Amino acid sequence: MTESTAPHPLDPSSAPYPAGPTDAVRRHDPNTRGFASDNYAGVHPEVLAALALANGGHQVSYGADAYTDHLQELFRGHFGPTAEVFPVFNGTGANVTSLQAVTERWGAVVCAESAHINVDECGAPERVGGLKLLTVPTPDGKLTPELIDRQAYGFDDEHRAQPQVVSITQSTELGTCYTPEEIRAICDHAHGLGMAVHVDGARLANAAASLGEPLSRFTTEAGADILSVGGTKNGLLLGECVVVLNPDRVRALKHLRKLSMQLASKMRFVSVQFEALFAGDLWLRSARHANAMAGRLERAVRDVEGVTVTQPVQANAVFALLPREVSERLQKRYRFYFWDEATGEVRWMCSFDTTEEDVDGFAAALAEEMQSA
Incomplete structure (x- = not known):
């Protein structure tokens, strides 16, 4: 009776998945930013x-x-x-x-x-x-x-x-x-x-x-x-x-x-x-920054013709009305959600890792799409 040469079922070489953390592959661009949710951000x-x-x-x-x-x-x-x-x-x-x-x-x-x-x-x-x-x-x-x-x-x-x-x-x-x-x-x-x-x-x-x-x-x-x-x-x-x-x-x-x-x-x-x-002020530093970025975004879009900010910006969210077709084109460049499908109102969220460049780039993209409309 000969000994089996079949691989052990727990042998990593026979597994249909990576053997360990050294085989992990980054599957996203860490420079990607969006305004869909503060849940999209990574870990501080x-x-x-x-x-x-x-x-x-x-x-x-x-x-x-x-x-x-x-x-x-x-x-x-x-x-x-x-x-x-x-x-x-x-x-x-x-x-x-x-x-x-x-x-x-x-x-x-x-x-x-x-x-x-x-x-x-x-x-x-x-x-x-x-x-x-x-x-x-x-x-x-x-x-x-x-x-x-x-x-x-x-x-x-x-x-x-x-x-x-x-x-x-x-x-x-x-x-x-x-x-x-x-x-x-x-x-x-x-x-x-x-x-x-x-x-x-x-x-x-x-x-x-x-x-x-x-x-x-x-x-x-x-x-x-x-x-x-x-x-x-x-x-x-x-x-x-x-x-x-x-x-x-x-x-x-x-x-x-x-x-x-x-x-x-x-x-x-x-x-x-x-x-x-x-234990320290991380909670406050992060929240202040997210709020500040929302304020910067509101100031950047308030004068774009055809865009109406619908709520006071008091935290890290900006709500706005704009033409639906503009929102749909803009979503191909930056992720965000419709808040009210009936009216076309959208929500833009800022996070602890949102940068001024992120906000300015988004506002510029919005202005471009509005001009195209």
């Missing part, structure tokens, strides 16, 4: 360095590691002594987990019609979280006590989902920012109705940079109960955080995170990124 070099620092050796899994433990102290410095932070995988997971923690099975969420939880999460709050969304149209993405009252009624009506939480986004999906006083008014009104307040802070850093206020000023101090803090839009590889601000209104977050499939086994690699972001 300081965050990459932090990931390497946390690598090596063994750390306890599922959040019992030294990095996640330190994150609690770090976030209390930003959000106050009662804050408790729960790292999760992504923004949808952060929002759905947060909202479940402040509602009951028959609960409903009042939010702006343009809210990410209503428009861009594929029904996850309703299908996964079991929540009814009660939406209100707004001209600028911002709720007010008066707008909340359009849906905050029927509290003892057994036939109606019960409004139990108000969810606002800071900065909003339309690139506008709530002032601390506006959020305080919402929180006071919601609490007076027996409702909690959730803040979707996917771009919380951009709002702080725009307002010139510390993070606690328009969250904890304004009366918010629970908060989603974004990271990937501000230079992280992956990860967001749920931050409990008012433990008296929040329940079972630890269990809900696991139930919602948001508990990372190697959580140290999520937590250390947030440490890199918030």
Whole structure:
């Protein structure tokens, strides 16, 4: 009986894929820039360095590691002594987990019609979280006590989902920012109705940079109960955080995170990124830069005939109306999205790595396409 000469199934030479990282090939041009989303940007070099620092050796899994433990102290410095932070995988997971923690099975969420939880999460709050969304149209993405009252009624009506939480986004999906006083008014009104307040802070850093206020000023101090803090839009590889601000209104977050499939086994690699972001001023530097580039873009396009900027540029987004055929030609040169297919309104996003040359090149391309039209 002769020994088989067939290759071992785990022999790299027989595998239909590269054998290791030395065989990896860069499959994109690192000089390519677009204005579609701040999620398109890569990882900030300081965050990459932090990931390497946390690598090596063994750390306890599922959040019992030294990095996640330190994150609690770090976030209390930003959000106050009662804050408790729960790292999760992504923004949808952060929002759905947060909202479940402040509602009951028959609960409903009042939010702006343009809210990410209503428009861009594929029904996850309703299908996964079991929540009814009660939406209100707004001209600028911002709720007010008066707008909340359009849906905050029927509290003892057994036939109606019960409004139990108000969810606002800071900065909003339309690139506008709530002032601390506006959020305080919402929180006071919601609490007076027996409702909690959730803040979707996917771009919380951009709002702080725009307002010139510390993070606690328009969250904890304004009366918010629970908060989603974004990271990937501000230079992280992956990860967001749920931050409990008012433990008296929040329940079972630890269990809900696991139930919602948001508990990372190697959580140290999520937590250390947030440490890199918030231990110093990286979060603020990156957000300020992205905001500044959006401001530069708005100034560059405002005088181009046929282009109308539709929203105040208060964070890192520019919304504009222009002829659809121009947008479609321009998209072949730079990536960006239509915001409203019906009107042709577009959205241009800036990131921590957007340069002045990127902005000026895009504005020049836009002017060329408008002249061609």
